[in-house]
Amino acid sequence: MIGLPALYTFTGLIFVAYAALSVARKRFGNAAFWGLLAASFLAGDRFGNFGNGLLVLALVALAGTGALRKPDVGDQAEDGSRRGNALFLPALIIPVTALAGTFLLPNSGLIDPKQITLISLGLGVILALIALYAWLRPPALAALEEGRRLIDAVGWAALLPQMLASLGAVFAVAGVGDLVGGIAGQVIPHGSLFAAVLAYAIGMALFTMIMGNAFAAFPVMTAAIGLPLLVHGFGGNPAIVCAIGMLAGFCGTLMTPMAANFNIVPAALLELKDRNAVVKAQVGTALPLLACNIILIYWLAFP
Structure with a gap:
């Protein structure tokens, strides 16, 4: 196999x-x-x-x-x-x-x-x-x-996804997810499904912006909100919650210079004067996509 x-x-x-x-x-x-x-x-x-x-x-x-x-x-064999x-x-x-x-x-x-x-x-x-x-x-x-x-x-930026994903796993083992979950439990109104979905999706995007990689944010935010609240608390479909939650995290990837291999390296290769030009161009796409992901989780994941 x-x-x-x-x-x-x-x-x-x-x-x-x-x-x-x-x-x-x-x-x-x-x-x-x-x-x-x-x-x-x-x-x-x-x-x-x-x-x-x-x-x-x-x-x-x-x-x-x-x-x-x-x-x-390199020499180009043919004009593309x-x-x-x-x-x-x-x-x-x-x-x-x-x-x-x-x-x-x-x-x-x-x-x-x-x-x-x-x-x-x-x-x-x-x-x-x-x-x-x-x-x-x-x-x-x-x-x-x-x-x-x-x-x-x-x-070396090619290794960032692996390194940041490993860092996310370290954070999860260190109990960062439990800490974030405790804070979220105090902020999210009791029994409010939409507020929990909002916290999870926006949390994925924000933590991705900090860490630079959605794979690093995923174990933390899923342990903090995704599993305890959305899946176990409200009976959400774990596959849908996690899959679209990752997409919400990728919206954060579009809006952060911390995702150097996606947003800083291209600017350097294209010799752009503004090293954050790629990020600025993507914000207008990232925010509507994040809103769509919030709606999709709320609409699709819960019976």
Whole structure:
């Protein structure tokens, strides 16, 4: 049965390739950084807590000392403007495959039902690559070369989602969720479902803005409000509450410079004068989406 280890191995091998390509170009700092990340995916479960801690410290040292070099400008084999917006079509294979796999494959016996969405997402990436190679017929290493160039452009910020998600788990274990839940219990009017939904969704957005990542906010806010109030207290559907709650958190991602890999790195790559220009452009989308998510939780999650 295919589970997360297969996906971790696939991801680790990609980072091994990035490290090897960096060595070939004498970008040894980049090679060390992506090589260490590859090791965490391929053998992190064997390193133990102490070994993984040392690995993280090594990554921090490489990033902090400026060992990572900016990407080189690669030669473009073909003018992308000739293909137009059709170039985005293969990218749609990824979410379509993830959605189809989530609904169609849970009982197939081939994939771990608990990890069906993540495995389907990885399968979508493979199918999209196959489609691109069949359509554009690029050089064999084109995908890895361009992937390396893109990941070099993003740099250490590519690790922020993992790091912040881990920080969220640490906060949850430390009891931050219980503390927030106690405060919320004093503020939310007793028996008010809408107020509880409002607190959960807005709390997800605000905590995401502070932490920079919805995955970091999720364990805290779900332990504080989502599970005790919305699911156990008002009998809400946990799948709907949690799924749309994450979307509410992503609205916070659009409005914070703390989400550096989404909002600060693009501004740097595009050489924008205002480093917060991306955030400012997204606020007008984020706030209406947050309001829609609040309504959807209230409308869909409760019988």
